[in-house]
Amino acid sequence: MKKSIPIYLLFFLLIIQTSLTAQKGEIWGNIYSGSEDSSLVRNVEVQLLVYLGHNLVDDSSYVKKTNSRGKYRLTNLPVDSSLIYYPRVTFNDIVYYGNGVRISLHQLKQQSDLVVFDNTSDKKDIFVPMEHLFLSHENNVLTLKEIFLINNRGKKTYMGQKTEDENVHYVLEFPLPAGYENLKILTPDAKNSSTVKNGTLYDTALFSPGSKQYSYQFQIPYKGNEYQYTRQIIYPTGGVNVFIENPQLTIQGPGVKPMGDFNIKGKTYQHYSLKHLMPGMQLELTLTNLPGKTIGFNFDIKWIVLLVVVGFLIVGFGYTFLKK
Template sequence: MKRYFMVCPRISRPLILLAVACVLSVAAHVHATAQTSLLSVSGEIVNGSPDSGSVVGLAVTLHMQGETTYDNKVTITDNDGRFIFNDIVYDPTLVYGVSVRYQDTLYGAEVSLANGAPPPVTIEVYDAVYEQDVIRVGSASLLFADADRVTQTVSALEIVKVVNDSDFTFVPGSGGPMSLLRFGLPPGAEGLQVDTRLLGADIVQVDRGFAVIGSVPPGEHDIMFTYAFPYDGAETTFTKNFPFGADSLRILSPNEVLTLASEEIGAPEPVTIGERPYQLIETSGIERGRRIEVQLSGLPRTTLADRVQSAVTNARYEYLAPALLAIFLTALIPFAVIRHRANMSG
């Protein structure tokens, strides 16, 4: 009778331990993924206005924004204004946020899923008003940062703190540009750049400036904008309108850029910011609709070499020769006059 023996390959103990470790690692990863891959985002919509309208049946959107991708989910608030999004797969490359539109205004909040499901999100909305009386400027700052001798332009930066002290959201009406949140610019201003955190706001050009088309909820909201405006000669007058007034106004400029002066709001005082000397004019209590003038002097004058450089830099090739010829002929005029006078006297 034959006997058969099963021969098994001999496996070393370290190899067995490594295999067990790999199995446990995969199991832990699967378990962790099962725990964190499906998350929920919940919260409620609350109306902060007195005698407020209903927040039942509002469409709430969960935004999932990547560098090149975008997706969203939509749900509806229940009878208590609550909402929930289920079965969310967390992606660390995405930014998450929740928004709701109420009475023509967009409200929202960012949410973080990095540590699992976030705490309930509360978004406060407000009833809309269309009168600009609820809007004022808490503070306004104006910096004349630089004066370009070649282009004959002054670079300016403004920071305006728009304040809504009411329990309602200001919504621009349909009454044309005068019903918008407007900001004036000097004549010939160019290179405008505007930065604001007002949700859903757009910027449009209006007569003598620009307007922010966006709702202003209660609270303080900074609007920052930069631009450049032209000047002619060593002095110019800068005019600023304040349709919403201003609780306080600051006007600054580095000493080496230009010299500030204003008969209306007082003489500048010296200040040092970051070891750099500045001039500062401060005032407060500016009424709505007031206009203020500031004199800018000591502006750099352009030279013949600057005009040649500007022509070479900006003129198109086919117009370059005529432009240089015109500058050259203009420069020859004083010499021609002097020579003519010398011949007459001879």
């Protein structure tokens, strides 16, 4: 009898393993229209992307259309907590993703809803509640860092304007000043969706309702002790904060108001503010007291010295000639 115990135990474990292996997972959810007050979207295809870490391992095995109530349900999914499932929907030629979910023995069913939108090329709902502009300088070069908080206050995905490439749109635009150098995109997600054409920086990522941040920096060489920064306002802007690192610099411009010192991460900046800028206006900032090389003064001194030397030579030769 004692010898049969291991056999029963082995048989019991085999039954458990078979039962676990037979279990399958399920992902379900609803597709809502964000443009029509969260009404459910029928008969749209939902596709599961399966990731192992950062690697896409399957993008075609699990596909299902929503039913008449806007619900999808994908079953018979592998139970493996190392896999992440992302539902994807293409709606009006734009791809939308739901939240990634994992299936485990403790949670065989998961829900992931998606919200889709209609499209528009009208930028009337694009608004910049706040912009931050940081100015610093070194070796006759200004470094300007622009940080924009941008809202799409509408109920449609903003597509901007089409380009020569049908699959690319100029969505958000940011004019660059003449003479800019060393442009760097600071927003990680925007590095692959940014391009420059005819002196304007474009973000080509389609902009669904909500908010996003876009930031970049560039440099401008300057001469003398003054520089004027001018840029056209493209979107209605609630306010612009200007932060200057050098306490010796001064800044002037239409609507610019000094706000005192401001501390950011242990650094003290001069803080200036502008309010309520509208499309078509110009952001005009004049920086003075820049520690530039006084090129004009050096130029004049050299010529003065040269003229004095030449004058002495002429007088000397003239005197010698007359004496003869």
